[in-house]
Amino acid sequence: MKLTFSHEDELFRQEIAQWLSDNLIGEYEQLKFRGGPGDEHMFPNERKRWEQHLAAAGWLCIGWPREFGGRGLTINQQVIFHEEYARAGGPGLVGHIGIGLLGPTLLQFGSKEQQQRFLPGILKGTEYWCQGYSEPGAGSDLANVATKARLDETDNCWHIQGQKVWTSLAHEADWCFVLARTEQGSTGHHSLSFLLVPLDQPGVDIRPITQLTGTSEFNEVFFDDAVTDAANIVGKPGEGWRIAMALLGHERGVSTLGQQMQFSNELNEIIRIAISNGAASDPHIRDRIARAWEGLVVMRHHALRMLSNPNQSQQPPEALVYKLHWSSWHAELGKLAMDVLGPEGLELNAAPYQLSRLQSLYLFSRADTIYGGSNEIQRNIIAERALGMPKEPRTKSA
Amino acid sequence: MEFAFTQEQRMIMDMAQDFLTEISPSDKIREAMATDRGYITELWQRVCEEMCWQAITIPEQYGGLGLGYVEQAIVMEQMGKQLFCSPFLATQALATNALLLCANEQQKQRWLTELAQGKITASLGWLSGSSLQNRHWGSQSVQASFTLCEGGAILNGEWQQVVDGHSCDLLIVAARSPANGHIKLFAVEPKACQIQRLPLPTLDQTRQLSRIIATQLFVPESGILGAQPDQRKELELILSLARIALAAEQTGGSASTLTSSVDYLKERVQFNRPLASFQALKHRAADMKLELESAISAVYYAACIADAWSQGAKSDSALHRAASMAKSVCSDTFTFCAQEALQLHGGVGFTWEYDVHLYLKRAQSSATLFGAANIHRARVADSLLGPIERQETSYETDLQP
Numbered sequence: 001m002k003l004t005f006s007h008e009d010e011l012f013r014q015e016i017a018q019w020l021s022d023n024l025i026g027e028y029e030q031l032k033f034r035g036g037p038g039d040e041h042m043f044p045n046e047r048k049r050w051e052q053h054l055a056a057a058g059w060l061c062i063g064w065p066r067e068f069g070g071r072g073l074t075i076n077q078q079v080i081f082h083e084e085y086a087r088a089g090g091p092g093l094v095g096h097i098g099i100g101l102l103g104p105t106l107l108q109f110g111s112k113e114q115q116q117r118f119l120p121g122i123l124k125g126t127e128y129w130c131q132g133y134s135e136p137g138a139g140s141d142l143a144n145v146a147t148k149a150r151l152d153e154t155d156n157c158w159h160i161q162g163q164k165v166w167t168s169l170a171h172e173a174d175w176c177f178v179l180a181r182t183e184q185g186s187t188g189h190h191s192l193s194f195l196l197v198p199l200d201q202p203g204v205d206i207r208p209i210t211q212l213t214g215t216s217e218f219n220e221v222f223f224d225d226a227v228t229d230a231a232n233i234v235g236k237p238g239e240g241w242r243i244a245m246a247l248l249g250h251e252r253g254v255s256t257l258g259q260q261m262q263f264s265n266e267l268n269e270i271i272r273i274a275i276s277n278g279a280a281s282d283p284h285i286r287d288r289i290a291r292a293w294e295g296l297v298v299m300r301h302h303a304l305r306m307l308s309n310p311n312q313s314q315q316p317p318e319a320l321v322y323k324l325h326w327s328s329w330h331a332e333l334g335k336l337a338m339d340v341l342g343p344e345g346l347e348l349n350a351a352p353y354q355l356s357r358l359q360s361l362y363l364f365s366r367a368d369t370i371y372g373g374s375n376e377i378q379r380n381i382i383a384e385r386a387l388g389m390p391k392e393p394r395t396k397s398a
Numbered sequence: 399m400e401f402a403f404t405q406e407q408r409m410i411m412d413m414a415q416d417f418l419t420e421i422s423p424s425d426k427i428r429e430a431m432a433t434d435r436g437y438i439t440e441l442w443q444r445v446c447e448e449m450c451w452q453a454i455t456i457p458e459q460y461g462g463l464g465l466g467y468v469e470q471a472i473v474m475e476q477m478g479k480q481l482f483c484s485p486f487l488a489t490q491a492l493a494t495n496a497l498l499l500c501a502n503e504q505q506k507q508r509w510l511t512e513l514a515q516g517k518i519t520a521s522l523g524w525l526s527g528s529s530l531q532n533r534h535w536g537s538q539s540v541q542a543s544f545t546l547c548e549g550g551a552i553l554n555g556e557w558q559q560v561v562d563g564h565s566c567d568l569l570i571v572a573a574r575s576p577a578n579g580h581i582k583l584f585a586v587e588p589k590a591c592q593i594q595r596l597p598l599p600t601l602d603q604t605r606q607l608s609r610i611i612a613t614q615l616f617v618p619e620s621g622i623l624g625a626q627p628d629q630r631k632e633l634e635l636i637l638s639l640a641r642i643a644l645a646a647e648q649t650g651g652s653a654s655t656l657t658s659s660v661d662y663l664k665e666r667v668q669f670n671r672p673l674a675s676f677q678a679l680k681h682r683a684a685d686m687k688l689e690l691e692s693a694i695s696a697v698y699y700a701a702c703i704a705d706a707w708s709q710g711a712k713s714d715s716a717l718h719r720a721a722s723m724a725k726s727v728c729s730d731t732f733t734f735c736a737q738e739a740l741q742l743h744g745g746v747g748f749t750w751e752y753d754v755h756l757y758l759k760r761a762q763s764s765a766t767l768f769g770a771a772n773i774h775r776a777r778v779a780d781s782l783l784g785p786i787e788r789q790e791t792s793y794e795t796d797l798q799p
């Protein structure tokens with residue numbers, strides 16, 4: 001067990017740091033430190049151009065194997081990349097759902113044809129993805145998905161009927177991976193399938209949801225006889241739940257490091273403001289800032305434990321607590337930001353509702369403890385899987 | 399970077415777990431609590447002979463195992479799980495580090511060799527200031543005095559909360575020069591000199607504390623540790639290393655409180671269901687697990703920093719910050735978990751018969767020992783925000799309207 005990096009890895013650090021300082025300039029200068037959590041709606045087109053620039057130099061899908069066009073970096077090099085990317089103020093990636101979630105899932109479960117068709121768009125930063133899991137009737141009870149898909153042999157296409165909700169960045173995406181029910185009358189997580197659906201078609205209607213921040217990262221996505229080719233199913237019909245869950249496993253992979261580095265930048269900004277506005281002289285605020293720093297170190301080392309754990313077949317405890325930990329930590333960071341801002345935090349930059357970064361952090365982080373499995377669902381998972389406690393008896397459905 | 403145990407480290411952990419499960423069941427803990435020393439001498443001898451834990455961080459040239467702080471943390475964590483009563487914390491985490499950092503070669507040859515062989519136990523006393531100074535458990539708490547004299551030094555003072563101070567064979571104490579405020583460490587063999595040692599009845603009966611009193615005590619030159627004129631820096635380093643070891647022990651204690659609570663909830667039936675199936679209780683157990691995993695990440699992070707520091711790859715301030723972080727996180731975790739365990743056990747958790755109260759008391763004593771969580775977070779805050787001018791507290795506040 002050690003935390004220091006080898007000389008070779010440190011040389012790699014210099015290489016990526018140099019590349020970023022040479023390239024995150026000019027038209028990309030304005031993107032520094034932008035596009036993170038709560039700021040994802042900003043500069044979408046400019047950020048996509050930046051991602052294509054990264055891609056051209058081979059810095060987009062750094063963890064993918066070389067034979068699939070990735071950079072094939074070791075875990076240590078990926079850790080270093082994320083550290084340096086954040087230090088340089090590298091913008092949040094619009095393509096993170098494709099790069100971090102769908103890509104690795106296709107590498108694991110996709111057919112050769114699917115890999116050839118879909119991986120290059122992600123690698124080049126030219127095709128963007130969103131995730132179609134939650135529905136109005138399937139939130140915490142995700143297996144209650146009602147969206148239906150039917151294979152029509154006349155046109156050899158899946159026909160999709162239903163509604164997804166809380167779909168992040170759907171308005172910036174070209175494709176959506178959809179969890180849909182492919183056997184009529186089935187219930188629960190049986191008979192769900194994992195479909196890849198193009199969004200630019202008459203059967204798809206994307207409506208932004210205005211959040212309490214006044215901005216819209218999330219959308220409702222309506223499928224009214226939307227179609228996708230019969231070949232665009234990952235795995236077999238009925239394997240959707242297994243694939244959907246494996247995909248969520250990638251949320252706890254290296255991509256968490258990028259998120260943590262964003263958090264680190266937020267905490268640094270709070271510390272800067274606390275020092276400059278005098279909040280840093282309040283012992284209570286100092287205690288909370290120290291707690292925040294400690295929580296971030298813990299989070300980082302949870303992630304390093306996960307990444308250093310070669311046994312991926314079974315979820316280790318640090319993976320099971322990860323979401324509950326970061327969401328609670330980030331929600332508290334948002335409150336801390338407001339308390340550090342003090343009275344000035346009550347005034348907006350401009351009408352009608354233009355939030356500063358920290359105001360936006362405070363409001364947006366209210367969602368962290370809800371999406372991606374609420375804290376309450378996370379606690380059930382921890383109790384049942386890590387501690388072996390029994391499930392709460394279910395009421396029989398009427 | 400490899401933040402996982404090596405095969406060898408896993409082996410140390412498994413062996414420690416098996417060994418401690420065998421030698422430290424509840425009745426042995428209670429037997430140890432009733433002894434004057436606070437531990438069972440034969441069991442400590444078995445540790446020294448069969449496990450060699452007393453020699454973990456002692457370099458091989460003195461007959462030690464030459465292992466690092468990660469290995470020490472692994473062993474401490476397992477001892478904490480079983481609430482093992484032993485002189486390990488005082489001997490390994492305090493005194494051994496004091497000798498490693500302060501002693502001259504001759505002193506190391508003599509005492510580290512004896513320690514590695516398990517022939518002697520040792521401790522460190524430094525708290526000798528006012529209550530307010532002692533809360534910090536740092537160099538500012540050193541107010542006992544020394545004056546150099548012909549052939550040695552004269553010590554005067556009263557050291558508080560000395561872990562295993564009344565039973566150890568070698569006692570290291572820190573004292574301050576009234577002339578220039580410098581701090582020096584002194585090694586005395588209590589059985590061979592006029593030093594008063596008062597064992598104190600303790601809230602946590604699994605760890606013995608004592609008060610040490612020196613009046614015009616002469617320490618020969620051979621007992622003045624090392625040649626550094628001021629060992630304030632060394633003392634702070636010793637204490638940071640000890641805090642990491644204690645934090646590891648707290649992590650083990652937290653793990654036990656969680657395991658025993660979950661076992662109890664699975665067993666106990668109310669309303670025709672095991673208590674473990676109630677969401678209100680599952681969520682409390684999940685929160686304990688969350689805190690426990692945080693403590694584990696914190697403590698092994700800090701232990702890695704200590705290893706890197708000992709190899710010259712991390713600065714002193716990095717070590718101090720990591721140690722304060724681990725101590726504050728693990729103190730909060732253990733006190734939270736022990737309190738939750740009591741609540742989850744219901745009435746039986748309040749009895750003397752069940753072990754819940756032993757962990758609760760150990761949690762409270764460990765949280766206080768070597769500095770409470772808020773003290774350490776204040777140190778972390780100082781490192782992030784710079785120190786603040788603390789306003790003098792006025793005790794004359796008029797509470798009348």
